Amino acid sequence: MLSEQTIGIIKSTVPVLEVHGVAITKRFYGLMFEAHPELLNIFNHANQKQGRQQTALANTVYAAAVHIDNLAAIIPAVKQIAHKHRSLGVKPEHYPIVGKFLLTAIKDVLGDAATDEILGAWGEAYGVIADAFIGVEAQMYEQSHSQAGGWEDFRPFRVERKVQESSIITSFYLVPEDGRDIAAFQPGQYVSVKLDIPGESHTHIRQYSLSDAPGKPYYRISVKREGERDQRPAGMISTYLHERVSEGDTLHLSAPAGDFVLDTADERPVVLLSGGVGLTPMVSMLNTLADQYPERSVTFIHAAQDGRMHALRQQVEDIAQSNAKVSVQYCYERPTDRDREAQAYHKEGRIDLAWLQSVLADHPAAYYLCGPVPFMQSVKASLIKWGVPNEDIHYEFFGPKADIEAAGA
Numbered sequence: 001m002l003s004e005q006t007i008g009i010i011k012s013t014v015p016v017l018e019v020h021g022v023a024i025t026k027r028f029y030g031l032m033f034e035a036h037p038e039l040l041n042i043f044n045h046a047n048q049k050q051g052r053q054q055t056a057l058a059n060t061v062y063a064a065a066v067h068i069d070n071l072a073a074i075i076p077a078v079k080q081i082a083h084k085h086r087s088l089g090v091k092p093e094h095y096p097i098v099g100k101f102l103l104t105a106i107k108d109v110l111g112d113a114a115t116d117e118i119l120g121a122w123g124e125a126y127g128v129i130a131d132a133f134i135g136v137e138a139q140m141y142e143q144s145h146s147q148a149g150g151w152e153d154f155r156p157f158r159v160e161r162k163v164q165e166s167s168i169i170t171s172f173y174l175v176p177e178d179g180r181d182i183a184a185f186q187p188g189q190y191v192s193v194k195l196d197i198p199g200e201s202h203t204h205i206r207q208y209s210l211s212d213a214p215g216k217p218y219y220r221i222s223v224k225r226e227g228e229r230d231q232r233p234a235g236m237i238s239t240y241l242h243e244r245v246s247e248g249d250t251l252h253l254s255a256p257a258g259d260f261v262l263d264t265a266d267e268r269p270v271v272l273l274s275g276g277v278g279l280t281p282m283v284s285m286l287n288t289l290a291d292q293y294p295e296r297s298v299t300f301i302h303a304a305q306d307g308r309m310h311a312l313r314q315q316v317e318d319i320a321q322s323n324a325k326v327s328v329q330y331c332y333e334r335p336t337d338r339d340r341e342a343q344a345y346h347k348e349g350r351i352d353l354a355w356l357q358s359v360l361a362d363h364p365a366a367y368y369l370c371g372p373v374p375f376m377q378s379v380k381a382s383l384i385k386w387g388v389p390n391e392d393i394h395y396e397f398f399g400p401k402a403d404i405e406a407a408g409a
Contacts, residue, residue, distance in 0.1 A: 021058030275371025
C-alpha cells in the first residue's frame with residue numbers, strides 16, 4: 001500500500017504529466033532502447049516512429065497518477081494492456097528495466113523540478129503498478145499455457161491457404177506444424193505474429209484479429225496491406241505478408257489474447273459496426289452468433305471505400321441468406337460506377353446518425369465497433385447522441401490504445 005504522503009506527491013505531479021508526459025515517454029524509450037536494443041524485438045517499430053506508443057504510455061502514466069489513490073479504477077486498462085504484453089512475450093524481468101529508465105526520463109525532462117522526493121514517490125508507485133501488471137500477466141500466461149491446445153510464447157504454424165479477399169486484404173489460414181490441437185478463443189480476440197524479415201536486425205511482431213469462428217482446425221487472420229499515406233511509408237509487415245509469405249511457409253504465433261470479445265451471455269440484439277479491415281473481429285463474432293446463437297438478432301454494418309476494398313462480403317452474405325435473424329448494411333464512401341450499377345451498397349458517404357436510426361429498429365442492443373480511430377469516434381458520438389448507454393458500446397483499436405472516450409461527451 002502506498003502512504004498518504006506518496007499519494008499526495010504523485011497527485012501533485014498530475015498537471016506536470018499533462019504537459020510533459022509525451023516528452024518524458026519519448027525520452028524514456030530512447031534511453032531504454034539505447035541500453036537494451038534487444039527489447040526492439042518486442043516493440044512495434046512503426047508505432048514508435050509515429051509517436052503512437054509514446055502517447056499511449058504517456059496516457060497510461062497520467063491515468064495512473066490521477067487514480068493513484070484508487071488503482072482499482074485502472075484495472076480494466078491494466079488487463080487490456082496485459083493481454084498485449086502476454087501476446088508479445090513481456091516478462092517480469094522487463095519491469096525493473098522500464099522503471100529505471102522511466103525515472104531517469106522524468107529527471108531528464110523535468111530537471112530540478114524532479115526532486116528526490118518526487119522521484120522517490122514515483123519509484124514507490126511504479127513498484128506497486130508493476131506488481132499489478134506482473135500479477136495479472138502471470139495469470140494470463142498460466143491460462144494460455146494450461147488450456148487445452150495452449151502453449152507458451154510463440155508456436156510455428158504453416159500457411160495452409162492464402163486467399164485474396166479484396167484489393168487490399170488477404171486471408172491466411174494457419175495450422176500448427178506439430179499437428180496438435182490449437183487453443184480455443186473468444187470471438188474478437190487476436191494473435192501476435194512474429195516475423196524475422198531478411199535484412200532487418202530485429203524481429204517484428206504484429207497483432208491480427210482472428211477472422212473466423214472458434215472451433216475450427218485452423219486460425220484465420222485477414223491482413224490489410226498498408227499503403228503509403230499521410231507521409232508514412234507502406235507497412236513493412238503487411239507488405240511482407242502479402243508479397244513474400246506463401247502457402248506452405250511458416251509463421252510464429254502467440255496464443256489468442258484480447259479483451260474485446262463477444263458477450264455470449266447477453267441475449268439482446270447485437271449490432272456489429274466496422275470500418276475497413278476492422279470487420280475482421282466482427283466476422284468472427286457474426287460466424288459465432290450464426291452458428292451458436294441463431295436466435296439472437298444481428299445487424300452487420302460495414303463501411304468501406306468501395307466494393308473493391310470490401311473484404312469477406314460473400315461469407316457475410318451467405319450467413320445472412322441462411323439466417324433470418326441476420327441483416328446486413330453496407331456504406332461505401334466513394335462507390336465506383338460498377339458498385340452503383342450493381343446496387344452493391346445501401347448508403348453512399350459515411351455512416352451518420354440519421355442513417356443508423358433508419359436501419360436500426362431501436363437502440364437497445366449491444367454495440368461492437370472496430371475500425372480506424374476517426375471512424376469509431378464518429379460512430380460512437382452518433383450512438384451516444386442517440387442515447388445508447390456508454391456501457392453498451394464496446395470497441396477495439398488497431399495498435400496502441402487511442403482516445404475516443406471524449407466522443408459524444
